[in-house]
Amino acid sequence: MRELIVVVGGGPVGSVLALALQQQNVAFTMLEARAKSASHQDTRALALSYGSRLILEKLGVWDAVQAKATAINTIHISQRGGLGRTKLKASEHNQPALGYVLPYGALTEALDNALELNNIRYAAEATEIKSGEVFAQVAFNQFGESKTLTSALMVVADGGKNLGEIAGIQRETKEYGHDALVSKVRAELPHNNIAYERFTPQGPMALLPNGQDKNSHDFSLVWTGLQANIHKVAGMDDFGFLSQLHEAFGDRVGKFLSVEKRLCFPLKLSTLKPSTAPHLAVIGNAAQTMHPVAGQGFNVGLRDACTLADIIINTPISAMGAAPMLERYSMQRQRDTRGGILFTDLLVNTFSNDLIGLQTIRGAGLGALELFKPAKSFLVNKMSFGK
Ligand SMILES: Cc1cc2nc3c(=O)[nH]c(=O)nc-3n(C[C@H](O)[C@H](O)[C@H](O)COP(=O)(O)OP(=O)(O)OC[C@H]3O[C@@H](n4cnc5c(N)ncnc54)[C@H](O)[C@@H]3O)c2cc1C
Known part of the structure; x- marks a missing residue:
C-alpha cells in the first residue's frame, strides 16, 4: 500500500x-x-x-518544556582585544525574552x-x-x-x-576548518539571563545562560576556533581548560569554576x-x-x-x-x-580573523549598532522570526 x-x-x-x-x-x-x-x-x-x-x-x-527552558533576556556582544560592544535587550523590543536555552x-x-x-x-x-x-x-x-x-x-x-x-x-559544502567545543561550565558570577557572544580572532564563542533561576551560575559554552587549537584545549585538564577559557572570554562572569564533559564537532556550511x-x-x-x-x-x-x-x-x-x-x-x-x-x-568571516584594520572596523560597527535602534530591531527580528 x-x-x-x-x-x-x-x-x-x-x-x-x-x-x-x-x-x-x-x-x-x-x-x-x-x-x-x-x-x-x-x-x-x-x-x-x-x-x-x-x-x-x-x-x-x-x-511541557517551559520548566526546563532558560530565558535569554539580554544578548551581550563584544570582541576580544578591541573596543566596541553592544547589548540587545528583550525589554527594548517588546518581547518577553530574546530566546531560550533548552536541552535537546x-x-x-x-x-x-x-x-x-x-x-x-x-x-x-x-x-x-x-x-x-x-x-x-x-x-x-x-x-x-x-x-x-x-x-x-x-x-x-x-x-x-x-x-x-x-x-x-x-x-x-564549505568546510570552515574550525571545530566547535560544547560543554557546560560554572562561573563565579550568576548568569542573570544574559547570553554572551564574544568574537575572538581565533573564532567566536558563546556563553549561554543554562539554569532557570537568574542566580544560577551555570552556562552552556560553545567555543569555536581552528581545529588544532580547539583540540588542544579540549585535551587539557580541567584547571588548564578553565584558565584558557578565562583568558579567551575575559572577566564578565568572573572566574570559571568547573567544566563538564567536552564534545567537539567540525563546523561546515x-x-x-x-x-x-x-x-x-x-x-x-x-x-x-x-x-x-x-x-x-x-x-x-x-x-x-x-x-x-x-x-x-x-x-x-x-x-x-x-x-x-x-x-x-x-x-x-x-x-x-x-x-x-x-x-x-x-x-x-568578518569576526574570525586578525586582518590589520578589521578590528577597528568591527569595533566601530559594534559601537554604531549600540547607538542605532533600527539596526538592533532588524537584528532581533532576524534572530527571532527569520525576517
Ligand atoms: C553540538 C551541537 C550544538 C548545537 N547547538 C545549537 C544551538 O545552540 N542552537 C541551534 O539553533 N542549533 C544548534 N545546533 C544545531 C541543531 O542541533 C540542529 O539544527 C538541529 O538538531 C536540527 O534538527 P533536525 O531534526 O533537522 O536534525 P537532528 O537533530 O540531527 O535529528 C535527525 C534525526 O534523524 C534521525 N536519523 C538519522 N539518520 C536516520 C536514518 N537513516 N533513518 C531514520 N532516522 C534517522 C536521527 O536519529 C535524529 O533523531 C547544534 C548542533 C550540534 C551538533
Missing part, C-alpha cells in the same frame, strides 16, 4: 512536521532510527528563538510524548531513498528485517548525517542546490547545516517544518509531492534560508 507522506528522521524538525500533520488529521508515517526515549537525556543546549517558542506554543508542547532531550521528549505511537516507527533506520516520477521509496531496517515504503511525498529530516547520495539532490528530485522534500539540518555562531540552524529548520506542514495541509491528495507543490515550498523557504546562511557566514 502506498503512503501519503513518509518522514525520514524524527529529530526535533521531523517531529514538529509530524505533530503539525497529526493535529490536522493528515496521514503520515515517520521512521526514526533511535529507540523512543534514546535522545531524552541529550543535554546539548539548543538556542531557541522567541519565534520558535511561538511555534511550540501553537503545537501545544511549550508547556527535553524538546525531543515533549515531541515524542505528543506524537501518537501508531504513526511512528522507532528503531527504523532508512538505508536508501529513491525519488521517482510517480512516487518516492525508502528502504529501511527495523528489528533485523528489511522493509520498504513508497509515498507520494517523502520528507528527509535525518539531520543530513547518514543517508548517502539521493539522485537529483546535490549538496554544496552545507546547503542543497535546487532539487530536481520529484516527490521528495528535504528539511532541517539535512537541508542546511550552519555554523552555530548565530544560533540560527535549528530555528530555520523549525520554520522549514511549519511551512511544509502548511503547504501539505493545503494541497489536494492528487497533487501531493508533484513539482508545483515542491516549487511552492522551495520558493517560500528560499529567502529565510538564504538570509540565515548569509548572516551566519558573514559573522564568521
Whole structure:
C-alpha cells in the first residue's frame, strides 16, 4: 500500500512536521532510527528563538518544556582585544525574552510524548531513498528485517548525517576548518539571563545562560576556533581548560569554576542546490547545516517544518509531492534560508580573523549598532522570526 507522506528522521524538525500533520488529521508515517526515549537525556543546549517558542506554543508542547527552558533576556556582544560592544535587550523590543536555552532531550521528549505511537516507527533506520516520477521509496531496517515504503511525498529530516547520495539532490559544502567545543561550565558570577557572544580572532564563542533561576551560575559554552587549537584545549585538564577559557572570554562572569564533559564537532556550511528530485522534500539540518555562531540552524529548520506542514495541509491528495507543490515550498523557504546562511557566514568571516584594520572596523560597527535602534530591531527580528 502506498503512503501519503513518509518522514525520514524524527529529530526535533521531523517531529514538529509530524505533530503539525497529526493535529490536522493528515496521514503520515515517520521512521526514526533511535529507540523512543534514546535522545531524552541529550543535554546539548539548543538556542531557541522567541519565534520558535511561538511555534511550540501553537503545537501545544511549550508547556511541557517551559520548566526546563532558560530565558535569554539580554544578548551581550563584544570582541576580544578591541573596543566596541553592544547589548540587545528583550525589554527594548517588546518581547518577553530574546530566546531560550533548552536541552535537546527535553524538546525531543515533549515531541515524542505528543506524537501518537501508531504513526511512528522507532528503531527504523532508512538505508536508501529513491525519488521517482510517480512516487518516492525508502528502504529501511527495523528489528533485523528489511522493509520498504513508497509515498507520494517523502520528507528527509535525518539531520543530513547518514543517508548517502539521493539522485537529483546535490549538496554544496564549505568546510570552515574550525571545530566547535560544547560543554557546560560554572562561573563565579550568576548568569542573570544574559547570553554572551564574544568574537575572538581565533573564532567566536558563546556563553549561554543554562539554569532557570537568574542566580544560577551555570552556562552552556560553545567555543569555536581552528581545529588544532580547539583540540588542544579540549585535551587539557580541567584547571588548564578553565584558565584558557578565562583568558579567551575575559572577566564578565568572573572566574570559571568547573567544566563538564567536552564534545567537539567540525563546523561546515552545507546547503542543497535546487532539487530536481520529484516527490521528495528535504528539511532541517539535512537541508542546511550552519555554523552555530548565530544560533540560527535549528530555528530555520523549525520554520522549514511549519511551512511544509502548511503547504501539505493545503494541497489536494492528487497533487501531493508533484513539482508545483515542491516549487511552492522551495520558493517560500528560499529567502529565510538564504538570509540565515548569509548572516551566519558573514559573522564568521568578518569576526574570525586578525586582518590589520578589521578590528577597528568591527569595533566601530559594534559601537554604531549600540547607538542605532533600527539596526538592533532588524537584528532581533532576524534572530527571532527569520525576517
Ligand atoms: C553540538 C551541537 C550544538 C548545537 N547547538 C545549537 C544551538 O545552540 N542552537 C541551534 O539553533 N542549533 C544548534 N545546533 C544545531 C541543531 O542541533 C540542529 O539544527 C538541529 O538538531 C536540527 O534538527 P533536525 O531534526 O533537522 O536534525 P537532528 O537533530 O540531527 O535529528 C535527525 C534525526 O534523524 C534521525 N536519523 C538519522 N539518520 C536516520 C536514518 N537513516 N533513518 C531514520 N532516522 C534517522 C536521527 O536519529 C535524529 O533523531 C547544534 C548542533 C550540534 C551538533
